[in-house]
Amino acid sequence: MNHGPYDWGRPSDDTYGAYNHQIAAANNSQFPKMNTQQPIVTGTSVIAVKYQDGIVLAADNLGSYGSLARFSDIERLLPVGDSTIVGISGDISDLQQIERILDDLQVQDSYDMEKPNLKPEHVHEYLSRVFYNRRSKMDPLWNSTIVAGLSSTNELVLKYADLLGVTYSSPAIATGFGAHLAIPLLRRKVETEEDASKLTEEEAVELVRNCMKVLFYRDARSIDKYSLAVISQSRKKIDIHKGLRCEDMKWEFAKHIRGYGAPQL
Amino acid sequence: MSSIGTGYDLSNAIFSPDGRNFQVEYASKAVENAGTSIGIKCRDGVVLAVEKIQTSKLLVAGRNKRIQSIDRHIGVAYSGIIPDGRHFVNRGRDEAQSFKSLYKDPIKVPNLIDRVGLYVQNYTCANSVRPFGINAIVGGVDDDGAHLYMIEPSGVYWGYCGTAIGKGRQTAKAELEKLDLPNISVKDGVKEAARIIYLAHEDNKDKEFELEISWVSQSETGGRHEFIPQELFDAAVQYAQEEDDDEEEEDEDVEVQ
Amino acid sequence: MFRNNYDNDSVTYSPTGRLFQVEYALEAIKQGSATVGLVSKTHVVLVALKRNAEELGSYQKKIIEIDDHMGIALAGLAPDARVLSNYLRQQAMNSKMVFNRPLSITKAAFSIADKAQENTQQYGGRPYGVGLLVGGVDETGPHLFEFQPSGSVLEYHGAALGARSQAGRTLLERSLEEIKTASRQELIKLGLLALRDTLAQDKELTAANTSVSVVGIDEKFTLYDDEDVQQWLDLLDSTANSRNRDTHDAPEDDNDNTTAPDAGVDTEGDVPVQDAD
Numbered sequence: 001m002n003h004g005p006y007d008w009g010r011p012s013d014d015t016y017g018a019y020n021h022q023i024a025a026a027n028n029s030q031f032p033k034m035n036t037q038q039p040i041v042t043g044t045s046v047i048a049v050k051y052q053d054g055i056v057l058a059a060d061n062l063g064s065y066g067s068l069a070r071f072s073d074i075e076r077l078l079p080v081g082d083s084t085i086v087g088i089s090g091d092i093s094d095l096q097q098i099e100r101i102l103d104d105l106q107v108q109d110s111y112d113m114e115k116p117n118l119k120p121e122h123v124h125e126y127l128s129r130v131f132y133n134r135r136s137k138m139d140p141l142w143n144s145t146i147v148a149g150l151s152s153t154n155e156l157v158l159k160y161a162d163l164l165g166v167t168y169s170s171p172a173i174a175t176g177f178g179a180h181l182a183i184p185l186l187r188r189k190v191e192t193e194e195d196a197s198k199l200t201e202e203e204a205v206e207l208v209r210n211c212m213k214v215l216f217y218r219d220a221r222s223i224d225k226y227s228l229a230v231i232s233q234s235r236k237k238i239d240i241h242k243g244l245r246c247e248d249m250k251w252e253f254a255k256h257i258r259g260y261g262a263p264q265l
Numbered sequence: 266m267s268s269i270g271t272g273y274d275l276s277n278a279i280f281s282p283d284g285r286n287f288q289v290e291y292a293s294k295a296v297e298n299a300g301t302s303i304g305i306k307c308r309d310g311v312v313l314a315v316e317k318i319q320t321s322k323l324l325v326a327g328r329n330k331r332i333q334s335i336d337r338h339i340g341v342a343y344s345g346i347i348p349d350g351r352h353f354v355n356r357g358r359d360e361a362q363s364f365k366s367l368y369k370d371p372i373k374v375p376n377l378i379d380r381v382g383l384y385v386q387n388y389t390c391a392n393s394v395r396p397f398g399i400n401a402i403v404g405g406v407d408d409d410g411a412h413l414y415m416i417e418p419s420g421v422y423w424g425y426c427g428t429a430i431g432k433g434r435q436t437a438k439a440e441l442e443k444l445d446l447p448n449i450s451v452k453d454g455v456k457e458a459a460r461i462i463y464l465a466h467e468d469n470k471d472k473e474f475e476l477e478i479s480w481v482s483q484s485e486t487g488g489r490h491e492f493i494p495q496e497l498f499d500a501a502v503q504y505a506q507e508e509d510d511d512e513e514e515e516d517e518d519v520e521v522q
Numbered sequence: 523m524f525r526n527n528y529d530n531d532s533v534t535y536s537p538t539g540r541l542f543q544v545e546y547a548l549e550a551i552k553q554g555s556a557t558v559g560l561v562s563k564t565h566v567v568l569v570a571l572k573r574n575a576e577e578l579g580s581y582q583k584k585i586i587e588i589d590d591h592m593g594i595a596l597a598g599l600a601p602d603a604r605v606l607s608n609y610l611r612q613q614a615m616n617s618k619m620v621f622n623r624p625l626s627i628t629k630a631a632f633s634i635a636d637k638a639q640e641n642t643q644q645y646g647g648r649p650y651g652v653g654l655l656v657g658g659v660d661e662t663g664p665h666l667f668e669f670q671p672s673g674s675v676l677e678y679h680g681a682a683l684g685a686r687s688q689a690g691r692t693l694l695e696r697s698l699e700e701i702k703t704a705s706r707q708e709l710i711k712l713g714l715l716a717l718r719d720t721l722a723q724d725k726e727l728t729a730a731n732t733s734v735s736v737v738g739i740d741e742k743f744t745l746y747d748d749e750d751v752q753q754w755l756d757l758l759d760s761t762a763n764s765r766n767r768d769t770h771d772a773p774e775d776d777n778d779n780t781t782a783p784d785a786g787v788d789t790e791g792d793v794p795v796q797d798a799d
Contacts (some may be wrong), residue, residue: 100369104362111334111358112628117661125622152623152661269537275527276534287537294539321678322695328677346541348639348673355636393645395533398541 035139039091041065043076044221045178046087047211048146048158049186050171050196051204054231055148055158057085058208060216061243062223063092069223077227077240081106083150084120085229085238086127089175090143090163097141101130120149120157124167132165140164144175148231149238156233171196174211177219182211205230213246224249276392288396289389292418295398296345300474301431301465304342304402306413306447307454310482311404313342314458316433316466319473332479332492336361338371339405340479340490344431346398353401357381374405374412378422386420400430406481406488411447433465440464451482455493459501460508476502533645543649544642547671550651553798554597556684556720557584558713559655560694561666562704565738566657568595569713571684571720572731573799582799585733589614590742591624592658593735597684599651600799606634606654606669627658631667631675639673651798653683659739682716690716706741710734711757721763727755
């Protein structure tokens with residue numbers, strides 16, 4: 001990258017050849033309209049797994065600016081009402097936009113000052129419609145999300161929705177890098193609903209915490225500080241534990257990695 | 266100068282020769298005989314209460330709520346043409362949401378009342394619309410504390426420590442003036458509100474009514490506008506009925522003397 | 523035959539703060555044939571008396587399904603009711619698509635109330651000329667609302683609209699406690715009894731002129747018309763108005779009905795006036 005004021009942020013000429021200034025100077029005749037092409041500040045994986053009495057979710061607190069670990073206090077597990085958690089990965093500014101949309105939704109739901117009736121199945125449907133609507137305008141909100149909670153009939157809801165409007169449900173879900181790294185680990189314990197019904201809360205928390213550690217080992221856009229939410233059917237309650245740390249890590253292997261730490265001569 | 270027969274009262278947004286807008290004055294008439302609504306500003310919040318006249322035995326008790334929320338921290342009670350009140354509240358909600366989408370913070374109560382004031386005033390300016398047939402009492406809390414306003418069909422609004430509108434407004438105002446406002450707690454405010462509505466109902470005694478009370482306070486509701494809890498409501502009603510009886514006894518005593 | 527200078531449009535107040543155009547719109551409801559709604563802890567029932575313009579003509583539909591969990595009954599201008607029912611169906615579909623939940627009955631009723639209010643405050647339109655009973659079941663249980671052209675919406679245990687509906691209301695008020703605890707069948711019977719009380723002298727309930735609908739917790743909205751209604755009419759001892767029968771098996775009825783302001787006014791029976799249904 002060239003660091004001169006006029007070339008800041010552009011690929012270096014040595015490596016990539018001269019920069020084509022038409023790209024930056026592109027006008028409306030070349031691009032009639034251009035919307036979001038990539039996320040800017042990003043949050044990495046959200047992971048979630050069902051257990052016999054509920055759901056455990058986790059997401060770390062990092063906001064990455066490219067490869068730069070820019071913000072270390074981003075909260076990506078959002079409570080919506082008292083029976084829903086939305087875990088969001090992807091663009092952080094879009095996360096903040098979703099946060100506002102969901103806040104407005106809660107205000108609208110409580111206008112009548114009656115019993116709140118915004119349940120996870122409703123939040124998930126709404127969110128997926130917002131995503132699909134935006135992607136159909138070719139102006140997506142750049143996120144993948146997990147919606148978890150207790151439904152109107154106090155049943156467990158664990159569903160996925162992303163920037164394309166794709167949705168699905170599964171007893172173990174992970175977004176982003178976690179879809180590669182955490183899913184196999186989660187499915188080793190919880191492949192089916194039946195497996196989930198055998199897993200205790202302690203085991204589920206242990207499983208998720210282990211996945212967060214593995215993700216911190218292998219995902220360069222992650223941090224060792226994260227939030228973890230426990231949804232419990234019997235207690236009809238959601239607890240969010242903030243500022244948790246990856247524990248019992250071993251980094252001895254790291255000295256064998258080229259490019260890690262101080263330059264090796 | 267009288268209004269009827271002059272022709273100056275047949276359309277909205279018309280001045281009479283002596284500078285009055287009769288249609289706005291007529292709109293206020295729609296409010297005067299309606300059920301009483303009151304608002305009390307307290308040390309730590311605001312209490313709203315309405316006397317809900319029950320027009321039929323078949324109405325479902327406890328439903329058909331009349332007090333509404335504009336945002337989490339702002340409540341409204343109104344008297345007059347009820348559907349106009351809903352229109353007013355819907356506009357208030359739009360304003361509050363639009364403020365929040367621009368500035369992220371919840372709208373402050375003086376700003377909200379300023380905006381809805383403009384909106385209501387606009388309905389006095391054109392002959393294609395009619396003025397709102399309500400007086401709305403708007404109360405809420407924000408970073409600057411508790412606020413209480415009442416807005417009229419003309420679009421004018423004033424801040425109050427305590428205010429009342431509807432058929433029993435005179436009785437209610439007289440009672441409000443006896444209170445040490447805004448130095449009482451909202452808990453006391455709730456009891457007084459119940460008592461005052463029961464008293465104001467004396468002006469409308471032939472009709473059944475249902476009492477509705479809401480509050481918004483930093484200390485009691487965490488800054489949210491809510492209906493008061495059932496136990497508190499029952500206690501307030503009991504207090505109101507006892508006071509009511511006492512008053513009658515006092516009246517009788519006077520007669521004996 | 524202008525009553526005064528203040529009744530030409532809905533944007534002019536009278537000196538006493540009344541809106542005559544809106545009040546006249548409320549009169550349009552009374553031109554329509556009667557409909558009755560009632561709600562128990564488990565069910566909502568709507569019943570209605572249909573009219574036909576001529577002997578060989580079909581009967582005008584009085585009850586419209588909105589969704590699996592909700593329906594409306596109308597009294598007044600039927601075309602206006604269709605506009606409102608279309609709007610309600612849109613709202614119901616939107617709720618399912620956007621929130622994956624059935625439209626709440628309260629929200630449904632207020633959505634048309636707010637729509638109707640606009641027509642009472644702006645020049646250029648007229649208020650709707652129809653009253654509706656909105657009945658349905660949602661997460662909070664069964665509900666019955668009465669909608670009026672003024673934009674007023676109120677929740678009732680039982681309500682009646684249309685010609686001579688006061689007689690029906692009187693029966694509902696008297697049976698209030700029964701209504702609250704009634705079974706599905708008892709509720710339909712009470713509804714038909716109230717509807718029967720609204721009948722004109724020479725009329726009686728028939729399978730052809732009566733509509734019955736039911737919706738309940740765990741029961742989808744069902745509309746009974748024509749031969750399907752007979753099973754419900756069979757619940758009644760007689761299908762003629764008890765006031766007009768010689769048998770004085772229910773003598774207390776007479777006093778109540780004479781107090782009804784519009785009872786017996788429309789002695790011409792079911793001749794439609796201004797196409798109101």
